[in-house]
Amino acid sequence: MLIDAHNHLQDSRFGEDLPTIIDSLAQHQIEHCIVNGTCEDDWQRVIDLHHQHPMLLSPACGLHPWKTATRSTRWLEKLTDLLERNPHVSIGECGLDGWIRDADLQDQCDVLVSHFALSRNYDRPLTIHCLKAWPQLLEMLRGTPPLPPFLLHSFGGPAQMIPELCRLGAHFSFSGYFLHPRKHQALQNFRLIPHDRLHLETDAPDMAPPLSYQGILVHHAYNHPVILARLVDELAALRNINRDECAALTSNNSRRLFRLSPLR
Ligand SMILES: [Zn+2]
Numbered sequence: 494m495l496i497d498a499h500n501h502l503q504d505s506r507f508g509e510d511l512p513t514i515i516d517s518l519a520q521h522q523i524e525h526c527i528v529n530g531t532c533e534d535d536w537q538r539v540i541d542l543h544h545q546h547p548m549l550l551s552p553a554c555g556l557h558p559w560k561t562a563t564r565s566t567r568w569l570e571k572l573t574d575l576l577e578r579n580p581h582v583s584i585g586e587c588g589l590d591g592w593i594r595d596a597d598l599q600d601q602c603d604v605l606v607s608h609f610a611l612s613r614n615y616d617r618p619l620t621i622h623c624l625k626a627w628p629q630l631l632e633m634l635r636g637t638p639p640l641p642p643f644l645l646h647s648f649g650g651p652a653q654m655i656p657e658l659c660r661l662g663a664h665f666s667f668s669g670y671f672l673h674p675r676k677h678q679a680l681q682n683f684r685l686i687p688h689d690r691l692h693l694e695t696d697a698p699d700m701a702p703p704l705s706y707q708g709i710l711v712h713h714a715y716n717h718p719v720i721l722a723r724l725v726d727e728l729a730a731l732r733n734i735n736r737d738e739c740a741a742l743t744s745n746n747s748r749r750l751f752r753l754s755p756l757r
Contacts, residue, residue, distance in 0.1 A: 494524035495740050496747040497721050498666045499586075499620060499646040499694035502528045502550065503538040506698045506715045514718060515546060521719040524744070526550050527751055529586040529620055531557035533568055536575060540582070551751055552579070553620055555587035555608055558601045569607050576615045583751060584612050585620025586646070589633075592624040601626075602633060609637050618750055619643040627651060634661045642750055647671075647696055648686075649679045659687060664750050666692035667728050669702030669720055683731055692750070693728060693743045695721050 507514060518526070528550050530539040536554040543552040554575055556564055565571075576582055587608040589601050605621075612619040618641055623630045627650045634640075640662055648665040650658070655665075671680040683691070698715030701707065706723055729739035747753070 494744055495522050495693060495721050495725055496744045496753075497523060497526040497695050497697075497718060498644060498692035498743075498747045498751075499529060499668075500526050500697045500718055501531065501699070502526065502697070502718065503530060503535050503542055504698050504715075510713075515549065517719055518549065521722040522740070523719065523721055524549075525747070525753060526718065527553055527583070527620070527747070530554040531586055532560035532563070533565060533571055536572070540575070540579060543581070551581065551583070551753065553583040553585040555585040555620070556604055557586045558588050558590040558596075558604075558622060559593055561601050561604045562597065564604070573611065576611060576617065583618045583620065584608055584615075585644070586622050587619070588622030589626035589630050590622065590624045591626040591629075596626075598626060598629060602629065605633065606637070609633075609640060612640050612643070613638065616641055618752070620646050622646060623650060627654060631657065634658070634663075644692065644750060646694055647700055648682070649676070650682075652678075652682045652685055655682070655685050659690060664690045664692055664746065666694040667724065668694050668696050668700045669706060669716070669724050669727075670696070670700040672702040672706055672727060674703075680731065683728065688732075688742055689746060691728075691732075691743055692747050693721060693724055695724070 528539050530536040539552045543550050642662045644664045646666050647668040665686045667683050695718050697718040701716035725740050729736045
């Protein structure tokens with residue numbers, strides 16, 4: 494069985510297809526997903542999805558770096574209250590993004606520091622997004638008191654940072670995006686991740702693999718979450734292990750990181 498360590502099933506792009514998508518997960522051996530909210534407007538929808546499918550979906554709530562500029566003055570109060578009231582909610586998606594136009598990295602750092610504090614204060618795992626801001630993220634992780642273990646989702650950072658990131662508590666998830674030929678180096682870096690820190694994710698509806706991997710799913714206007722069943726084959730081949738071993742390894746790591754019950 495497989496666990497999708499990072500997706501966004503609350504995204505409106507799934508539209509009316511969402512119930513069918515959720516029903517199809519089990520047929521593709523997907524036993525659980527961590528569903529990440531990205532802004533104040535979608536946190537409640539993530540919690541509601543968890544309540545509708547408590548065995549299948551776990552909620553995470555955070556402020557994505559693309560959404561920091563439009564946050565309200567009460568965002569931190571709202572997120573803190575949500576964590577107080579919902580002990581099963583982990584923290585994310587949050588992080589740093591130097592790739593978006595007009596990125597205000599200082600402001601993003603201020604917001605990320607608040608997520609670090611929540612992760613420590615409430616002892617919840619954290620899911621971090623990082624694009625073109627790896628030196629800044631490493632500096633922040635070095636400068637903050639120890640955090641509970643955290644996930645660097647769709648990890649595209651430099652290979653030489655992997656050992657130190659591991660010492661700081663990082664886990665790493667593999668997405669289909671790295672199967673694009675231009676992402677060859679990031680793909681190869683997944684050979685270097687310690688086996689107890691390795692996870693699988695789709696980031697659906699984003700981060701689609703090349704069309705050739707999508708098969709029957711190609712007609713969809715979004716990255717379909719069942720693509721996870723193809724990604725495990727690719728990661729297994731890259732790591733030179735068999736599919737079942739790769740599925741068990743990544744699922745066990747996600748169960749441990751997100752504190753899911755051992756058998757669902
Ligand atoms: Zn995401």
